[in-house]
Amino acid sequence: MDAVVAFLISIPISPLLSLLFEGIDRKLHARMQKRIGPPVLQPFYDLIKLLGKERIIPATASTRIFEIMPMVSTASSLLGASILLSNILSNSNIVGDLILIIYLLAMSSIALIVGGSASGNPYSAIGFSRKISMMIAYEIPMLIAVISMAFGPSPSLAVSSIIEFQVSRGLPLVASRLSMALAAAAFLLCIPAAASVVPFDIPEAKTEIIYGFLIEYGGPYLALAKVSKSVLNFTLTLLASAIFLYIPSLLGEAALLNLGLSLFLCLIVSLLIMFITITVPRTVLARLKVGQALKFYWVLPLTLSFSSIILSAVNL
Amino acid sequence: MIERGIEKEVEVEYTRLRIHFGPVHPALKEPVSLRVFVKGEEVVDVDIVLGHVHRGIESLAEGRNLAQALYLVERICGICSHSHTTCFTQALEEISGIKPSERALYLRTLIFEMERIHSHLLLLGIMAYEVGFDTLFMFTWHVRERILDLFEKITGNRIHHAMNTIGGVRWDLTPEMVKELDACLGEIEKSIKYIHDAFMDKTVEKRTYGLGVLDHSRAIKLCVVGPTARGSGVNIDVRRDHPYAAYNDMKEVFSVILRKDGDVYARTEVRLLEILESINIIRMVLDRLPEGSIRPEENIFRLMRKIQEGEAVSLVEAPRGELLYFVKTDGKGGLRRLKVRTPTFSNLACLKHVLVGHEIADIPVIVASIDPCLSCTNRVTIINRENGELNVVGMDTLRRRVRKKWMQ
Amino acid sequence: MRVGKVFRDAFRSLFRKPVTVEYITKPGKMVPVPERFRGRISYDRETCIGCLLCIRVCPGGVILSTEEGKVAFNISRCILCGQCAEVCPKGAIKLSSQFEIVTYNKEELTIK
Incomplete structure (x- = not known):
């Protein structure tokens, strides 16, 4: 498939897929709690309902920033998702590499908290400061885990070339080297915090600070914020499945010829990753405090990602 | 408790952030308003304000x-x-x-x-x-x-x-x-x-x-x-x-x-x-x-x-x-x-002592731990903001006032 | 293992029937209620002798006497304590098993 066509197709597909993923996540979460749970399409219904509601801007907010930031956030996470998806779909790199995707995702989180804290609510101010501390905690190990790929077996940071490398080896990247397994572990450990789910949903903690920076958003703004968050979660899981666990590579060269099948397998794997890194932690764990989360991230994932860099430098 | 709350409102302290915890808050099953004064994430003082669901x-x-x-x-x-x-x-x-x-x-x-x-x-x-x-x-x-x-x-x-x-x-x-x-x-x-x-x-x-x-x-x-x-x-x-x-x-x-x-x-x-x-x-x-x-x-x-x-x-x-x-x-x-x-x-009075020195994240946990049943507790007290004078208003007065409002 | 103690139970309940049930308000499909359940008041106007004992025990002021010497119930004030049914000498007041009292129609809240 032509790269430009793939990119254009990915833009509408990625929010649809991510909302579907969110629906599945909510259903699984409910079933693990012995509940019936919402229908799988509930996120779509929520979205439609929210889009039809009136726009409320708090009197204390600085209006411009409050209004624009959800759009910026959604745009950047959508762009990240589309770049990734088009890379998998067309197997050619058009606009950006891994670093761009990671930064677009970070950008999306930051835009949301900036917009939220522009509302003037003290709870969103607390949410802002908490999110910043959390980003310091998880962004570093995550970035290092991704960068270690540049030292690794395929010295490239473009998703398409990493996929090509995996296909040429006939093995997913985790299985090819110890350093990559460690990097994958670090990356997976960072997903719950980046997706901000329990135990790391500290910035929005509903029983403590009532969704923090999202507190004043409602109606279409909240709809955008929700889309942005669910696209972010989807991109993270898809990224993990594409660069570390590209299961279609087991098919050999056929994976590159039959890209539709590869994408499907990739999505299945990312669904599994979502179950393990998002659904299960938020079901079986309690929320941590900022200090405890910071300690966790700077002990385990940071060590993992650093050792991954060191190991890949010595070609392990 | 209530008297001190007024003092704080009058004096402006820029180093402290006052957070209204409640009366509507997902962590609270019933309405109580905790005015929490925080420095960063640390709680330095708490005021408990009751009276949101007084039923007489x-x-x-x-x-x-x-x-x-x-x-x-x-x-x-x-x-x-x-x-x-x-x-x-x-x-x-x-x-x-x-x-x-x-x-x-x-x-x-x-x-x-x-x-x-x-x-x-x-x-x-x-x-x-x-x-x-x-x-x-x-x-x-x-x-x-x-x-x-x-x-x-x-x-x-x-x-x-x-x-x-x-x-x-x-x-x-x-x-x-x-x-x-x-x-x-x-x-x-x-x-x-x-x-x-x-x-x-x-x-x-x-x-x-x-x-x-x-x-x-x-x-x-x-x-x-x-x-x-x-x-x-x-x-x-x-x-x-x-x-x-x-x-x-x-x-x-x-x-x-x-x-x-x-x-x-x-x-x-x-x-x-x-x-x-x-x-x-x-x-x-x-x-x-x-x-x-x-x-x-x-x-x-x-x-x-x-x-x-x-x-x-x-x-x-x-x-x-x-x-x-x-x-x-x-x-x-x-x-x-x-x-x-x-x-x-x-039990509610002890909150003021146990909350101080903890983080914001701990407030709901500690408040819940005394198992507050707030609707049982509520009393009506009317405070004069200017001079801090307290007086308790009985049911009769309240009823009379409500009736007056209805007549209008 | 000190973390994730409920994981086993949670994972197992993925493959089991959920314990919650859907809320269905269609008659005949509602969740069955036990025998002693106290629901919406049902009033038999014919057997009522108009002794008005029920008014004297009602905490909520639900019951009003009507001109014909019978009573009328304002359900929206009812707290379902069931004392009126208890003191009624003829058994004209009963608490039915109907738990859906909420309605869009204000007239339905009055039983005569």
Whole structure:
């Protein structure tokens, strides 16, 4: 498939897929709690309902920033998702590499908290400061885990070339080297915090600070914020499945010829990753405090990602 | 408490951020407003503001006869409704000398202990929810649902049982119910052990250990009651100290659970283990349940006429602690004065001490750990903002004002 | 293992029937209620002798006497204590098993 066509197709597909993923996540979460749970399409219904509601801007907010930031956030996470998806779909790199995707995702989180804290609510101010501390905690190990790929077996940071490398080896990247397994572990450990789910949903903690920076958003703004968050979660899981666990590579060269099948397998794997890194932690764990989360991230994932860099430098 | 709140509003302190925690907040099941002053994430001062759901039940009851007031006071609390009616009927029985039968007293004890199980399970669920552990919350409330179904079978309603009447109880146990209750108790016992184990989960432990410490001497000084006091090692329990209903016969089957630490986890654990004690008591009740009638032969109007003019104080151990009623009857089947002191009223003041020095993240957990039942507690106080003058407004004045508003 | 103690139970319940039930308000499909359940008041106007005892025990002020010497119920004030049913000498008042009291129609809240 032509790269430009793939990119254009990915833009509408990625929010649809991510909302579907969110629906599945909510259903699984409910079933693990012995509940019936919402229908799988509930996120779509929520979205439609929210889009039809009136726009409320708090009197204390600085209006411009409050209004624009959800759009910026959604745009950047959508762009990240589309770049990734088009890379998998067309197997050619058009606009950006891994670093761009990671930064677009970070950008999306930051835009949301900036917009939220522009509302003037003290709870969103607390949410802002908490999110910043959390980003310091998880962004570093995550970035290092991704960068270690540049030292690794395929010295490239473009998703398409990493996929090509995996296909040429006939093995997913985790299985090819110890350093990559460690990097994958670090990356997976960072997903719950980046997706901000329990135990790391500290910035929005509903029983403590009532969704923090999202507190004043409602109606279409909240709809955008929700889309942005669910696209972010989807991109993270898809990224993990594409660069570390590209299961279609087991098919050999056929994976590159039959890209539709590869994408499907990739999505299945990312669904599994979502179950393990998002659904299960938020079901079986309690929320941590900022200090405890910071300690966790700077002990385990940071060590993992650093050792991954060191190991890949010595070609392990 | 309230006076200090005004001072703070007048003086402007830029280093502190004032956060209004409540009256509407997902962590609070009922409205209370905590004005929390924070520096960064640390709490430096707390003001508790009550009065959002004042319903004037005491005053409402004073205009009604005893049979009407009996189920009105049940509505003071949506969780420990049986405690309120028991306390009220006990006071009436004290005044009139009507003696409930043994079987009625045993049945009262049974509902009492079932209520304690359901109330404690409710709180345990909320504790889990406050720390973000939704699954444990759902599991705990699933267990609680068993007890509520039994309540519905025995008394006809899940929460407001309306079990008590003057001189007895209204519904009897059938043999099938006894069997079902017995089967259910075994399951609950197993589930409690499971929940206890789940509360030892490391992530929960990190959020509850060593938090909100209320030491023994301060607990005594602040007059806290119930599991909150027992979590700090204060050895009080109305069931043992002033036995009522059938608790005199139950002394050997239950022990008062005490913990020395006084932190959130201690209070939670006291409640967990009290459920097991309650199960023991229920088993004993079912074992020893005497035969006989459950209520006096006379109808309610005769009974009301029997109650002469007098006053009485009655105490029960509600799930949250000591509940006190002062009842003064007028001898014509009506009430002259009713005064209720709910356990949360005693417990709430300790929040101010235990919250200071903790992080914002700990506020909901600590507030939940004293098991606040706020609607029971609310009083109306009107504060003059200019000079800080306080005056309590009675029901009559309020009624008059409302009427004036309506006329306009 | 000190973390994730409920994981086993949670994972197992993925493959089991959920314990919650859907809320269905269609008659005949509602969740069954036990025998002693106290629901919406049902009033038999024919057997009522107009002794008005029920008014004297009602905590909520639900019951009003009508001109014909019978009573009328304002359900929106009812707290379902069931004392009126208890004192009624003819058994004209009963608490039915109907728990759906909420309605869009204000007239339905009055029973005559």
